[in-house]
Amino acid sequence: MSRRVEVFIKNILPAHSHGAYTLVLHNPTSKIQLPVLIGTVEAQSIAMEIEKLQSSRPLTHDLFSHTLKHYQIEIHEVCIEKLEEGIYYATIYFMKDGESVGIDSRTSDAIAMAMKFDAPIFVLQHIIDEAGYHDEEEEMDMDAPGRITNDELPPQQKVDHHSPYSDKTDEELENMLDEAISIEDYVKAARIRDEITRRK
Helix, strand or coil: CCCEEEEEEEEEEECCCCCCEEEEEEECCCCEEEEEEECHHHHHHHHHHHHCCCCCCCCHHHHHHHHHHHCCCEEEEEEEEEEECCEEEEEEEEEECCEEEEEEECHHHHHHHHHHHCCCEEEEHHHHHHHCEECCCCCCCCCCCCCECCCCCCCCCCCCCCCCCCCCCHHHHHHHHHHHHHCCCHHHHHHHHHHHHHHC
């Protein structure tokens, strides 16, 4: 088996007309990035953890993590271990009474759960070699391996790196942030907060 490389979340970007997002994983040492297409629910869950936002009611990943913690089961790591026909496959490794057990998972769910437990995320080296790209590359080849979700949603539009909130006033941004949190649109809330932080 090829060696494992630890990766970290670099960004979440809109990537699909039907609400999918590109989760960009990266390794700061090798300067390699790995894009993973994920759904809206998973993007919201991950964005919540990144921005330290709290939902008024437990979301699906919250429910799962609370249940595991209640029964003293910890997630100690997740690993993306297979890339087949453009789809990533991951394993969540649980720890119970000193025993490690691996459970097959969608990559988006595995990463969301890793965030809940502050667990490291690994990718096998051969997957990075096949689907990763260097930071210096300006555009991702969206037809390359690993650009499809487990639901096989093909990306249909390029990422726009321009902030849609740059022309808003500080007061408008604060109001929009409150509204986004109230309707549990945490991806939008994360972007608005990024714009607010950028101005400080």
